[in-house]
Amino acid sequence: MKRQIPNLREIASLVRLRAPHISTRKHRLDSALTIWDLRDMAKRRTPRGPFDYTDGAAEAELSLSRARQAFEDIEFTPGILRDVSTVDTSSLVLGASVALPFGIAPTGFTRMMHAEGEVAGASSAGAAGIPFALSTLGITTVEDVKAANPNGRNWFQLYMWKVRERSRAHIERAAAAGYDTLLVTVDVPVAGARLRDARNGLTIPPQLTLKTVVTSMSKWEWCFNFLTTEPLAFATLNSWSGTVGDLLDSMFDPSVTFDDLAWIKAPWPGKLVAKGVQGVADAKRLAAAGVDGIILSNYGGRQLDRAPVPFHLLPQVVREVGRDMEVHIDTGIMNGADIVASIAMGSQFTRVGRAYLYGLMAGGCEGVDRAIEILSGQISRTMRLLGVSELAELTPHHPTQLLRLVPIRQVNR
Numbered sequence: 001m002k003r004q005i006p007n008l009r010e011i012a013s014l015v016r017l018r019a020p021h022i023s024t025r026k027h028r029l030d031s032a033l034t035i036w037d038l039r040d041m042a043k044r045r046t047p048r049g050p051f052d053y054t055d056g057a058a059e060a061e062l063s064l065s066r067a068r069q070a071f072e073d074i075e076f077t078p079g080i081l082r083d084v085s086t087v088d089t090s091s092l093v094l095g096a097s098v099a100l101p102f103g104i105a106p107t108g109f110t111r112m113m114h115a116e117g118e119v120a121g122a123s124s125a126g127a128a129g130i131p132f133a134l135s136t137l138g139i140t141t142v143e144d145v146k147a148a149n150p151n152g153r154n155w156f157q158l159y160m161w162k163v164r165e166r167s168r169a170h171i172e173r174a175a176a177a178g179y180d181t182l183l184v185t186v187d188v189p190v191a192g193a194r195l196r197d198a199r200n201g202l203t204i205p206p207q208l209t210l211k212t213v214v215t216s217m218s219k220w221e222w223c224f225n226f227l228t229t230e231p232l233a234f235a236t237l238n239s240w241s242g243t244v245g246d247l248l249d250s251m252f253d254p255s256v257t258f259d260d261l262a263w264i265k266a267p268w269p270g271k272l273v274a275k276g277v278q279g280v281a282d283a284k285r286l287a288a289a290g291v292d293g294i295i296l297s298n299y300g301g302r303q304l305d306r307a308p309v310p311f312h313l314l315p316q317v318v319r320e321v322g323r324d325m326e327v328h329i330d331t332g333i334m335n336g337a338d339i340v341a342s343i344a345m346g347s348q349f350t351r352v353g354r355a356y357l358y359g360l361m362a363g364g365c366e367g368v369d370r371a372i373e374i375l376s377g378q379i380s381r382t383m384r385l386l387g388v389s390e391l392a393e394l395t396p397h398h399p400t401q402l403l404r405l406v407p408i409r410q411v412n413r
């Protein structure tokens with residue numbers, strides 16, 4: 001090896017002295033390249049109870065891990081030599097435009113994950129041109145979410161209360177505030193067993209036991225926000241001090257049936273979508289009942305464990321009812337490529353729950369922006385690498401589900 005005396009001029013040209021970043025939060029978030037990176041950040045910054053409440057699922061958490069596994073086990077077949085110099089990720093969903101093929105799923109008690117809560121989600125969604133869905137168990141009112149996303153699309157998620165008039169009041173309030181779509185959750189007759197919450201002794205709002213105080217001390221930003229912002233309380237309830245599971249069981253009606261859909265639909269001027277559909281027969285009944293769309297979902301694995309993988313249901317459900325109403329999907333999406341595969345298999349739209357909440361916990365509103373930016377970048381890159389420049393060009397030939405998790409009946413068909 002021939003050596004030489006270091007040439008100072010050449011070395012100087014390699015040195016890059018950058019001015020220090022003004023916003024350390026932005027710098028930190030930019031270092032997250034995937035939703036999993038945001039999850040790691042979220043875990044470091046959020047006390048265990050709220051983090052596990054978000055990250056966890058029901059029982060042995062098989063529904064969630066299988067849904068994620070199904071997405072990981074997709075093989076893509078790209079088309080080559082196509083002009084992909086521009087890519088268009090926009091589409092029409094439930095009668096209006098969206099800039100990206102995903103929206104923010106309704107999640108309860110979102111200010112427990114980060115003080116900026118639903119306001120962060122709604123304003124980031126509005127800026128990105130995607131819909132934001134507010135849960136009945138939100139901490140922010142229908143009107144405050146609307147104020148955070150005044151020109152964008154806001155959707156309201158409805159649980160049916162045992163006292164029906166409360167549901168009616170929510171429907172009317174969301175309609176008056178200009179929400180355009182009502183998502184009726186249909187897979188929560190009772191709460192799923194969220195074992196992490198039981199083990200952590202998580203109550204709503206979180207109680208400050210000596211253990212919580214000691215274990216949360218390193219999450220100083222979360223604690224500071226918790227202590228210096230408005231107390232956590234449900235926007236639709238006066239007060240509650242049990243677990244979310246207890247709340248669901250005590251307030252919401254397990255006797256709801258298909259017959260109630262007409263009652264829900266009557267006062268609602270916008271689109272009606274059933275969230276939590278998990279079978280072809282039920283999808284057909286909903287189409288016959290006249291809903292505008294369904295979401296194939298198992299509530300992010302937080303309800304029935306060992307539930308069907310929504311991605312596996314897509315082809316048959318789209319074949320049976322796709323001409324009558326829109327079919328959407330959620331559960332397990334952690335990458336924009338999962339979204340591209342879902343659209344290719346016939347889903348018109350997708351929704352992310354945890355992917356957005358990890359961003360929120362990692363850095364409030366800027367963290368949600370980062371989560372949307374990561375997913376959006378992955379979507380357009382995957383589309384380009386597949387050789388498609390608009391969503392309508394995606395077909396079921398692009399993704400192939402590798403065998404590991406496909407139901408035996410589907411393999412034999």
Ligand SMILES: Cc1cc2nc3c(=O)[nH]c(=O)nc-3n(C[C@H](O)[C@H](O)[C@H](O)COP(=O)(O)O)c2cc1C
Nearest residue numbers: 054105106107108135185299300331332352353354
């Ligand atoms: C922390 C958390 C709270 C949720 N709360 C609600 C809720 O109040 N109402 C509802 O219909 N779905 C709720 N969901 C389910 C989501 O709307 C969505 O179906 C699910 O998060 C999708 O799976 P993913 O988290 O893997 O994206 C919740 C999910 C999470 C993670």
